[in-house]
Amino acid sequence: MVKPDAVQRGLIGNIITKMEEKGLRLIALKMIQIDEDTASEHYAEHEGKDFYEPLLEYITSGPVVALALKGNSAISIVRTLVGKTDPKEASPGTIRGDHGIDIGRNVVHAADSKESAERELDIFFDDNEYLDYSRVEEDWIYE
Ligand code: IDP
Ligand code: MG
Numbered sequence: 530m531v532k533p534d535a536v537q538r539g540l541i542g543n544i545i546t547k548m549e550e551k552g553l554r555l556i557a558l559k560m561i562q563i564d565e566d567t568a569s570e571h572y573a574e575h576e577g578k579d580f581y582e583p584l585l586e587y588i589t590s591g592p593v594v595a596l597a598l599k600g601n602s603a604i605s606i607v608r609t610l611v612g613k614t615d616p617k618e619a620s621p622g623t624i625r626g627d628h629g630i631d632i633g634r635n636v637v638h639a640a641d642s643k644e645s646a647e648r649e650l651d652i653f654f655d656d657n658e659y660l661d662y663s664r665v666e667e668d669w670i671y672e
Contacts, residue, residue: 532593532637532638545596551606559594562592562593563593572585587633588638595653604642607640615632616629616634
């Protein structure tokens with residue numbers, strides 16, 4: 530997910546480009562403004578933590594772009610492209626490493642496991658919103 534700060538900073542295209550160029554297949558995409566209920570469902574695991582309320586405020590503060598990506602090892606690949614949670618510690622070349630400073634404005638969200646990916650995708654997409662196709666270059670991406 531492209532978070533509200535990244536939308537405001539004109540980084541949508543840049544972030545999606547990184548995923549496309551890596552070779553991941555974009556199978557669903559939407560721009561939305563997350564409401565309070567959806568935000569608390571999405572971030573349920575963080576309820577009760579110090580940063581929970583500011584996090585809900587942040588993620589509901591403006592439009593976001595939700596995307597579903599498919600590919601071998603997609604979840605770990607995306608987490609690697611995104612970089613560490615705290616942009617100050619994220620490596621150069623990663624999205625957070627190149628574009629953020631504060632942990633509470635860390636540009637993107639990415640699911641961290643198959644279970645969380647399934648749970649989170651269910652929040653934002655209906656089953657009939659996933660597109661079934663392949664990219665012509667996939668024969669050249671996978672051996
Ligand atoms: P992740 O986004 O890398 O998976 P999580 O630990 O799941 O990191 O935290 C969810 C989000 O909560 C982070 O992306 C960040 O926006 C926010 N967050 C996490 N830890 C802190 C903190 O210590 N202070 C402020 N915000 C935080
Ligand atoms: Mg997380």
